[in-house]
Amino acid sequence: MLEIAKIVELAKEHATPMYLFDLDELQSRVQAMKEILGEDIRLCYAMKANPFLVDSMKQAVHKFEVCSPGEFAICEREQVAMADIVLSGVNKEKADILHVMKDCGGVGVYTIESRTQLELLQACAKETNLTIRALIRVTSGNQFGVDESELEDIIANRTQYPNIDFYGIQCYTGTQKKKMKQIEEELTHLDGLCDSLKEKYGWMAKEFEYGPGLLVSYFGEEALNDGFDELKEFAALLAPIRGKYEITLEMGRFIAASCGVFVSSVVDLKTNKEQNYCIIDGGINHINYYGQTMAMKIPAYTYVKADGSITAGFDMAARRKLAQAGATEKWTICGSLCTVGDVIVKNLPVVKPEIGDLILFYNIGAYSVTEGIYLFLSRRMPKIVAYSKKEKAVVYRDVMASDTINSRMSLVRK
Known part of the structure; x- marks a missing residue:
């Protein structure tokens, strides 16, 4: 982070209250994360963490998670490559989807949050004569994504959706995780789920998008912890699935805090x-x-x-x-x-x-x-x-x- 003297200087120049974002610190952190994770791992910036950093992140990360029409509009203004956008969110509306597909040529990948959303994506893709890539979001027991029985039924009947390339799965189970054992169990379970779908229906997930929710410390001496020891431990847990899938890690807090x-x-x-x-x-x-x-x-x-x-x-x-x-x-x-x-x-x-x-x-x-x-x-x-x-x-x-x-x-x- 910037030296205190520089922060004070900028506060005097611009007055308070003031947010100050150190873009050099941001770039340095992302580069360190890439070195720890390896070149085969793709980083997805969840822009809800801080949309003001989108422009700075364009050359630093591989993808942007976009969860609302407003966030998509920000990406349009910041000239984010459409191929780098993961269009997510539980309430994708038809007018917004058609704008993405008709006016912008579509994005890199869409998430499927429910059967209703699946039907809507298929209808819009058919109307615009596109074949789109989609990730099926697996729920962690809340309002997001679909449960595993629904996921299985979608894959079993995937030919009913000719305009959708079911490219992989997405799963995010929460933030500020303190136990690496939980993350290991989640990775193992999701990998096993993909194996089961391949065995039953001949479908192989090409992409594995996962939000690890790594801990960011805010209080006491722990706030000085950059979290890289935990990131190294997490990187080791990816060994069993490296090369098996295109691995994308969705992060926001851990990147930007x-x-x-x-x-x-x-x-x-x-x-x-x-x-x-x-x-x-x-x-x-x-x-x-x-x-x-x-x-x-x-x-x-x-x-x-x-x-x-x-x-x-x-x-x-x-x-x-x-x-x-x-x-x-x-x-x-x-x-x-x-x-x-x-x-x-x-x-x-x-x-x-x-x-x-x-x-x-x-x-x-x-x-x-x-x-x-x-x-x-x-x-x-x-x-x-x-x-x-x-x-x-x-x-x-x-x-x-x-x-x-x-x-x-x-x-x-x-």
């Missing part, structure tokens, strides 16, 4: 009933840490005083030393939303906070930028800045009002 930082300023300080409160200009509408239950866990952060000095943060040893010396006080960090739920972290150790100080929240490159409850209380959406040594700082989105979205009449202010 480490490239992002959210920068927020201290705007008020108070002590109510012996509890210290630090109000910042960001809030839960901007920051979403997976697993941050009741704001009890301390995320990776750096606290920067208004004079530029660093008093706490990633350096856990330094933080403990300050605490032992009695130099820190415990402050609950709250955002600017008018709700008691806007608590970022409770009892954060801080050295003499002042208005104008900055708090840098790390590992914010995935999801926070799109999962925040932006429209609540009609507060302005923060600026988004991307940085690379080559391009320097580029504003991807300026500060944006939300009150016009949240009102019956969008009046132009005079």
Whole structure:
């Protein structure tokens, strides 16, 4: 990630609250992942993790998972190659599918989420005189995909769908997996399922798309873990199926999380009933840490005083030393939303906070930028800045009002 001095410099230039994405860190991480996984493994970026990174990912990954018409529109604007798109999602609508097929010539592969979706894809492909590749999504016990009996019936009757090339299977069973044993069991089960379909119906899955859901650490010293040891362990689990299928790994959080930082300023300080409160200009509408239950866990952060000095943060040893010396006080960090739920972290150790100080929240490159409850209380959406040594700082989105979205009449202010 960028040096703290550079982050502070950019925060002063662009003001807070601000998302900052380090594109060099992003590229470096993807390259390291490729080296660990091997050249035969294809990476698919789940763009819902952070759609602002699509352009930067075009030369880095092999595919993009697109799960809505809006995401597809982003890919059109960013000139993503249609052959690199996996058109996914549970509610593909006819008008949108026909736009993809008629106006764009189709995409690389489509997912089949249900029998209804299968019938719709067949009808649209027939209408546009296309033969499309499709992956059948295998459910993990939720609303996504089809169960194995349905999968078997589809394969058994696949000749009823002449415009669809049933190219393989797709499966994603969740995120933030802590046990590699679970992943190993899933891979073994899915491989066995494909073997069974080949034996029964003479159908061989050519592509095996899988979302491993590898863990990204957000809290305490674990937040410094890049996850590459786990990735190496996972890569070894792929050995039994390498060469048997075209393997595509769908990832979002694991790719994007480490490239992002959210920068927020201290705007008020108070002590109510012996509890210290630090109000910042960001809030839960901007920051979403997976697993941050009741704001009890301390995320990776750096606290920067208004004079530029660093008093706490990633350096856990330094933080403990300050605490032992009695130099820190415990402050609950709250955002600017008018709700008691806007608590970022409770009892954060801080050295003499002042208005104008900055708090840098790390590992914010995935999801926070799109999962925040932006429209609540009609507060302005923060600026988004991307940085690379080559391009320097580029504003991807300026500060944006939300009150016009949240009102019956969008009046132009005079």
